[in-house]
Amino acid sequence: MSSARIPSVPLAQQAQIIRAHQRDLIHVSSLREQTENILRSWFGTRWLTRFDKEVELSVRLMYHALTTGRAIQTLGEEYTNIWVHLKWARAPRIRAALVLLPTIPSYLLARLGPPLYARYPRSKDIATVAMNVIELASEINVALFYITGVYYRLVQRLLGVPHTSATPIDPNTRPPSYSLLGVLILVRLGHRLLSYLRSRPSRSVPSVSDEKSPEYDNLDGPQLDDRPVSTLLNYDPEADLVSTDKEEQPSVIDFESVPASVRAGRTCTLCLEERTATCVTECGHLFDWNCIYSWGRERAECPLCRQSLNLTRLLPIHNL
Structure with a gap:
């Protein structure tokens, strides 16, 4: 058997x-x-x-x-x-x-x-x-x-x-x-x-702007006010004041040079820490970008005045 x-x-x-x-x-x-x-x-x-x-x-x-x-x-x-x-x-x-x-x-x-x-x-x-x-x-x-x-x-x-x-498995049914x-x-x-392979040779060709601005060679990193962030690490605030150019020059805050009393007023009301990426809502309140974005995903209203909050209308502020 x-x-x-x-x-x-x-x-x-x-x-x-x-x-x-x-x-x-x-x-x-x-x-x-x-x-x-x-x-x-x-x-x-x-x-x-x-x-x-x-x-x-x-x-x-x-x-x-x-x-x-x-x-x-x-x-x-x-x-x-x-x-x-x-x-x-x-x-x-x-x-x-x-x-x-x-x-x-x-x-x-x-x-x-x-x-x-x-x-x-x-x-x-x-x-x-x-x-x-x-x-x-x-x-x-x-x-x-x-x-x-x-x-x-x-x-x-x-x-x-x-x-x-x-x-x-049913032999009479085809999955x-x-x-x-x-x-x-x-x-x-x-x-x-x-597409990536085709775009690689074009990146190695220097442009006219690169020849005029050798200090902006690294354009692949993050930028602020059309300037690479790496060039702002050693930023001199007096450089723009003595500039003879009549056009407005882009600037950025050097947080280490801001007095402690002023930095104390730059606190985000959501995380209670200093704002590092300030943005303003339509109602005029200032928050840190990550905090207000996380809040807006849960509630579509300002945490201070309860007005309607539209995440697509948040305005980043670089120098405040």
Whole structure:
């Protein structure tokens, strides 16, 4: 008497994986919104604006740690009846990597990046190249997923962790194919690569303005008042006063030369810290750009006078 053969578990279909991923995004977004409402009622909007990145990180870690970290389905995977492959679901290191790799690096780059860039300017270029490489790898991974049908997320492809389905495959039904989307993404990436290669030789040709203004050779970095920020680090405020040019010369504040009594009045009313990127609303109130932008995403009103707030009408002020 021959023993019964145990059938193999089929891989999850593309439509199941996509719906599960979209469902998880909805649940994480809802959980974050509810968490922010609770924290806002406890600590206020200023505190929430200051620690918004920590709140987002905590919500994402909690959601995936309580599901993937415990080797159980997420709400999206439960909705479509798929599982992380049992061979890898039992490995604690793999589960920890699935939870930490998509969340921790992006948080560290967003929180620790600006202070690191100020201290080591070269690190900003390295971080920019790294982010572009990761973004390109993610797009290529999505294209390969649409063509092959496995590994929707880049971290799953790197770890070799596929999804399996608890729903048996119907031999009489042909599953939908997303191969055309994958081909279109690869065509778009090829077009971007071709455009980049064509634009490279033109950048090496010096322009007439470069010959007249050798101090502005580095035009790839951030600029302020049509001048590279790197040229403003050693700015001399008396240079513009003795200039014989009748036209108005662009200027920028040297914050270190501003008296302490004056700097005390440059406090943002949202974060209670000195404004480093001042902007003004339509109602005439001054805030730090990041603070009022984060506020406007939650409430479309000025935090001081409660007038309507339109983020597209914020006016940056460079010298105040």
